[in-house]
Amino acid sequence: MKLLKQSRDGWAYELNQQEAMCLRTLLKEFPLTSATAVKITRTESGRRAAERERLLNESLAEHREELKGKAARFLTSGRLKAGQDGWRLRLNPEEREILLQLLNDIRVGSWRALGEPEDLESKSSPASEKEMSFQTLMQLAGYFEFKLLNLESSDEPAAI
Amino acid sequence: MPQVLEPVTTPTPTTGNETRSDDELAPTYYVVCWNDPVNLMVYVTHVFMKIFGWNRQKAQKHMREVHEKGRSVLIRESAEKAEFYVHQLQGYKLQATMEPAE
Numbered sequence: 562m563k564l565l566k567q568s569r570d571g572w573a574y575e576l577n578q579q580e581a582m583c584l585r586t587l588l589k590e591f592p593l594t595s596a597t598a599v600k601i602t603r604t605e606s607g608r609r610a611a612e613r614e615r616l617l618n619e620s621l622a623e624h625r626e627e628l629k630g631k632a633a634r635f636l637t638s639g640r641l642k643a644g645q646d647g648w649r650l651r652l653n654p655e656e657r658e659i660l661l662q663l664l665n666d667i668r669v670g671s672w673r674a675l676g677e678p679e680d681l682e683s684k685s686s687p688a689s690e691k692e693m694s695f696q697t698l699m700q701l702a703g704y705f706e707f708k709l710l711n712l713e714s715s716d717e718p719a720a721i
Numbered sequence: 722m723p724q725v726l727e728p729v730t731t732p733t734p735t736t737g738n739e740t741r742s743d744d745e746l747a748p749t750y751y752v753v754c755w756n757d758p759v760n761l762m763v764y765v766t767h768v769f770m771k772i773f774g775w776n777r778q779k780a781q782k783h784m785r786e787v788h789e790k791g792r793s794v795l796i797r798e799s800a801e802k803a804e805f806y807v808h809q810l811q812g813y814k815l816q817a818t819m820e821p822a823e
Contacts, residue, residue, distance in 0.1 A: 599816075669814040
């Protein structure tokens with residue numbers, strides 16, 4: 562994946578056949594996993610905190626539903642299409658933001674499905690085909706996130 | 722032309738027990754981002770820049786704090802605004818919470 566052009570209006574990337582297929586597969590997979598309830602606080606309890614938490618989870622569920630529609634539209638929008646010498650991905654700032662959110666949802670969802678391992682670099686082989694699939698999807702999503710955000714920099718990808 | 726007379730008594734400004742507005746009395750919250758092994762550093766930096774409008778340097782400082790200390794206090798805000806920021810951060814799948822400031 563290469564950055565071809567960057568302007569105020571957006572970005573143009575070149576992808577090889579394999580990258581294009583992987584990106585399409587990732588987006589088709591969304592949402593990969595079911596939503597996981599999240600906490601809004603680690604110290605507060607009581608009715609108000611519970612209500613805030615309920616609202617947060619409702620809002621995240623709505624957001625995910627919107628992302629699902631956007632993923633489907635993205636696949637048919639022609640933003641990713643075959644050119645003469647490879648594939649072209651064109652994104653405006655809003656589309657890049659959506660794509661990043663979709664990819665990270667897949668990455669975090671896969672990580673959760675793997676049991677939230679601390680060590681992502683572990684060389685131990687996955688226990689099942691399903692685990693292998695989650696591991697691959699997590700790595701692929703991270704690959705595209707890194708490329709979208711960091712093509713101009715020489716930093717190595719790393720998790721926080 | 723009417724003459725303006727000096728008032729007999731003049732108000733004395735108070736310095737001790739000023740009344741504070743409702744906003745000042747309302748509880749405030751810290752928006753905290755917690756470490757996890759899955760979110761990429763470059764992604765976390767990007768999200769902080771996007772949501773808070775910070776420059777890269779400030780966003781990276783907080784990202785490193787999350788990475789090295791396990792968490793970073795991102796901002797102190799009213800309950801409503803803190804809740805808004807947590808919704809935004811969680812929308813990007815960062816582990817963010819709001820914690821009472823006092």
